[in-house]
Amino acid sequence: MYKTSVIGFPRIGENRELKKIVENFLKKEITKNELLKESSNIRKKHLNILKENSIDYITINDFSLYDNFLDTICLLGAIPKRYNELELDELDTYFAMAKGYQKNDKDVKALAMKKWFNTNYHYLVPELDKNISFNLNLKKILSEYKEAKDLEITPKISIIGPYTFLKLSNIKEGDLEDYINDIKEIYIELIQNLNKLDISYIQIEEPILVTDLNNKDIINFENIYKEILNVKEKKILLQTYFGDIRDIYENIIKLDFDAIGLDLIDGEYNFELIEKYGINNKEIFAGIVNGKNIFINDYKKSIEIIDRLGIENLVLSSSCSLLHLPFTIKNETSLDEKYKILLSFAVEKLIELRELKNILEFEDFENHNKYNENQKKIKSKQNLTEFLNNEVKEKVKNLKEEDFYRKEKFDERIKLQKKYLNLPKLPTTTIGSFPQTLEVRKIRNKYRKNEITKNKYNEFIYSKIEEVIKLQENLEIDVLVHGEFERTDMVEYFGENFEGFLITKNGWVQSYGTRCVKPPVIFGDISRKDSFTVEYIKYAQELTNKYVKGMLTGPITIINWSFVREDLSIRDIAYQIALALQDEVLDLEKSGIKVIQIDEAALREKLPLRKENWKEYLDIAIKAFRLTNSKVKADTQIHTHMCYSEFKDIINEIKELDADVITIEAAKSDLSMIDILNENNYDKEVGPGVYDIHSPRIPSVEEFETVINELTKKIEIEKLWINPDCGLKTRGNKETIESLRNMVVATKNIRKNL
Numbered sequence: 001m002y003k004t005s006v007i008g009f010p011r012i013g014e015n016r017e018l019k020k021i022v023e024n025f026l027k028k029e030i031t032k033n034e035l036l037k038e039s040s041n042i043r044k045k046h047l048n049i050l051k052e053n054s055i056d057y058i059t060i061n062d063f064s065l066y067d068n069f070l071d072t073i074c075l076l077g078a079i080p081k082r083y084n085e086l087e088l089d090e091l092d093t094y095f096a097m098a099k100g101y102q103k104n105d106k107d108v109k110a111l112a113m114k115k116w117f118n119t120n121y122h123y124l125v126p127e128l129d130k131n132i133s134f135n136l137n138l139k140k141i142l143s144e145y146k147e148a149k150d151l152e153i154t155p156k157i158s159i160i161g162p163y164t165f166l167k168l169s170n171i172k173e174g175d176l177e178d179y180i181n182d183i184k185e186i187y188i189e190l191i192q193n194l195n196k197l198d199i200s201y202i203q204i205e206e207p208i209l210v211t212d213l214n215n216k217d218i219i220n221f222e223n224i225y226k227e228i229l230n231v232k233e234k235k236i237l238l239q240t241y242f243g244d245i246r247d248i249y250e251n252i253i254k255l256d257f258d259a260i261g262l263d264l265i266d267g268e269y270n271f272e273l274i275e276k277y278g279i280n281n282k283e284i285f286a287g288i289v290n291g292k293n294i295f296i297n298d299y300k301k302s303i304e305i306i307d308r309l310g311i312e313n314l315v316l317s318s319s320c321s322l323l324h325l326p327f328t329i330k331n332e333t334s335l336d337e338k339y340k341i342l343l344s345f346a347v348e349k350l351i352e353l354r355e356l357k358n359i360l361e362f363e364d365f366e367n368h369n370k371y372n373e374n375q376k377k378i379k380s381k382q383n384l385t386e387f388l389n390n391e392v393k394e395k396v397k398n399l400k401e402e403d404f405y406r407k408e409k410f411d412e413r414i415k416l417q418k419k420y421l422n423l424p425k426l427p428t429t430t431i432g433s434f435p436q437t438l439e440v441r442k443i444r445n446k447y448r449k450n451e452i453t454k455n456k457y458n459e460f461i462y463s464k465i466e467e468v469i470k471l472q473e474n475l476e477i478d479v480l481v482h483g484e485f486e487r488t489d490m491v492e493y494f495g496e497n498f499e500g501f502l503i504t505k506n507g508w509v510q511s512y513g514t515r516c517v518k519p520p521v522i523f524g525d526i527s528r529k530d531s532f533t534v535e536y537i538k539y540a541q542e543l544t545n546k547y548v549k550g551m552l553t554g555p556i557t558i559i560n561w562s563f564v565r566e567d568l569s570i571r572d573i574a575y576q577i578a579l580a581l582q583d584e585v586l587d588l589e590k591s592g593i594k595v596i597q598i599d600e601a602a603l604r605e606k607l608p609l610r611k612e613n614w615k616e617y618l619d620i621a622i623k624a625f626r627l628t629n630s631k632v633k634a635d636t637q638i639h640t641h642m643c644y645s646e647f648k649d650i651i652n653e654i655k656e657l658d659a660d661v662i663t664i665e666a667a668k669s670d671l672s673m674i675d676i677l678n679e680n681n682y683d684k685e686v687g688p689g690v691y692d693i694h695s696p697r698i699p700s701v702e703e704f705e706t707v708i709n710e711l712t713k714k715i716e717i718e719k720l721w722i723n724p725d726c727g728l729k730t731r732g733n734k735e736t737i738e739s740l741r742n743m744v745v746a747t748k749n750i751r752k753n754l
């Protein structure tokens with residue numbers, strides 16, 4: 001007998017309904033009651049979809065108005081003091097933590113945001129200090145429980161596990177161990193409360209277990225769980241995902257969990273663990289349907305996996321939450337059927353689980369019509385020759401060592417660049433995008449619907465470029481950008497313009513809070529037909545005597561924020577993209593652009609979860625980046641940008657990227673990252689972000705001066721750039737202009753004293 005389960009379902013809604021209602025609430029266009037009512041409707045709709053697909057273990061509390069980690073902070077009452085002191089109601093406190101709060105004399109920054117393991121989802125980081133007193137708040141769980149019961153569902157309740165919570169918290173005082181007792185107590189109280197409900201499972205999620213663990217971790221984990229498991233009266237599923245749990249499987253299997261959830265897509269090694277240590281009578285939730293990629297399940301392979309496991313009474317599950325997938329392929333009305341049949345979004349993954357169960361329970365599976373249908377689709381990919389490009393395959397094969405190096409060394413290059421560019425000390429710049437206001441989106445939407453011509457659309461884009469160039473000149477910024485108005489997204493735009501990608505119309509995936517991305521699909525071999533950024537950059541450059549940066553997205557970031565084909569190595573895919581970018585870089589240079597930024601925003605975030613896999617990944621990432629710009633002249637300045645700056649472990653690789661200038665996020669990480677650069681003799685130029693663009697807060701001139709002064713103490717003046725910590729596309733015009741003005745004024749004040 002087989003059962004089916006999913007770890008979690010996307011909550012943003014089929015047409016991003018949740019995004020819209022939360023944003024409307026934040027703009028005070030709808031009331032709190034409307035927000036709660038509408039979000040309940042979304043949840044009920046999703047529960048019904050899960051029910052219609054006969055999912056046996058339906059999850060609740062996977063929903064969130066903004067982020068599950070933020071919900072967990074509220075569930076445990078671990079709200080940092082500064083937010084409680086605002087004396088707002090519960091919901092406003094929630095959003096103050098999410099977005100920061102600036103009103104009258106009150107001014108509090110948002111909680112920090114971090115990448116959720118190796119996905120493009122971001123969670124809000126809990127803070128733990130001596131002021132924290134945990135205090136259980138079950139309101140959210142209980143109302144979602146009631147909704148499920150009203151639909152006659154006996155739900156499984158998802159909660160973030162205590163160890164993942166602790167490990168991902170920002171511990172401001174003391175050590176992690178200092179918080180274990182409190183955490184244990186509050187989770188015990190939580191389990192005791194959940195005991196009273198009519199539920200199928202408590203799904204405790206501990207993805208931290210797929211990272212490298214040491215003995216202390218194992219001791220801590222056992223210490224916490226032995227007592228929690230002592231009080232349980234309902235079944236507990238220990239759910240892991242994003243990898244295998246090699247360091248702790250042996251210990252876990254001896255603990256009193258009723259079930260264990262394993263990722264069998266990204267956790268190949270889990271098979272060996274099961275073989276070696278057995279399953280000790282636990283129910284296994286086998287993650288065989290990929291929750292992170294959008295290609296259809298190959299039923300033949302899945303059945304082989306299940307055979308290999310050789311476990312009776314298996315639960316067929318997703319490899320991770322379906323949060324990381326778009327809603328349904330059904331809405332991709334512009335996509336050719338021959339591609340569509342090869343793709344599977346969240347709803348289709350439910351169908352796959354249901355079909356797999358039926359096939360497995362069918363005596364002679366090879367004669368099951370769904371099985372044969374599936375195998376026919378899988379084979380049909382071979383006929384899609386339009387995605388084959390032998391020329392680029394050859395080019396990649398023939399790459400030589402020298403293709404990955406610039407001719408001149410940095411020391412020599414930077415002298416030429418300094419002479420040529422002749423910038424003031426502490427040059428100011430921005431990361432690329434300017435606010436993507438409603439105006440921009442509306443016009444683009446009209447163009448998409450053919451309500452305006454391509455010419456009219458371009459005219460509008462050019463007028464925005466003029467506007468933003470004037471603005472930057474007025475603000476007296478030193479190195480300008482064109483604003484990226486023609487781009488929906490820095491990755492999707494490259495997918496639209498390169499060969500080898502599929503683009504979806506409604507394939508939205510939540511990235512953080514109400515923000516979504518529409519990852520393009522790397523379906524075939526990648527190449528570039530014509531230049532596509534040059535005309536805009538050239539136009540911008542002709543409007544000003546200052547330098548305008550060429551603006552490209554790097555190969556690893558394109559890969560990491562796309563859905564990626566599984567039939568070619570990541571190295572080959574990365575080099576194909578790098579070669580396509582190289583064409584664009586050289587065209588920019590040819591048209592007179594002297595500064596070219598190639599963003600590798602996602603390089604750090606996709607570092608493999610286990611150290612043993614770092615080397616291979618970084619080798620690909622560095623070489624692919626270098627390949628994009630190895631052929632430019634010495635006096636062409638190459639910039640790169642990275643959003644997250646936890647560089648401690650990869651600083652040597654960052655050096656090896658050999659970018660002349662790197663701009664990075666630093667504002668939120670108390671500048672400790674600068675020490676790391678220094679300790680490792682980082683020799684290139686750096687622009688540590690001087691303010692956090694993820695919040696509408698406007699830092700004052702004094703605040704900027706303090707940060708910049710700090711920076712000048714730590715970094716050689718000659719090497720220091722002043723810039724925000726990321727692109728400005730999510731901000732409004734007003735706060736952007738005021739923040740940039742303060743940033744430039746502060747820089748000039750400091751320059752006077754140099």
Ligand SMILES: Nc1nc2c(c(=O)[nH]1)N[C@@H](CNc1ccc(C(=O)N[C@@H](CCC(=O)N[C@@H](CCC(=O)N[C@@H](CCC(=O)O)C(=O)O)C(=O)O)C(=O)O)cc1)CN2
Pocket residue numbers: 120436438441442443444445487488489490491492511512514515516517518561643729730
């Ligand atoms: N891919 C990617 N990953 C990333 C980042 C990134 O920039 N790109 N940045 C980091 C942070 N993540 C982010 C993720 C999303 C957004 C973001 O701003 N997303 C926008 C969508 C951007 C977009 O593609 N907008 C479309 C508009 C789509 C749209 O909403 N259209 C409306 C119609 C417009 C109207 O008339 O109102 C509709 O369909 O209803 C466009 O520009 O054309 C959003 O959710 O609001 C920002 C940062 C990390 N990961």
Ligand SMILES: [Zn+2]
Pocket residue numbers: 431601641642643725726727
């Ligand atoms: Zn960024």
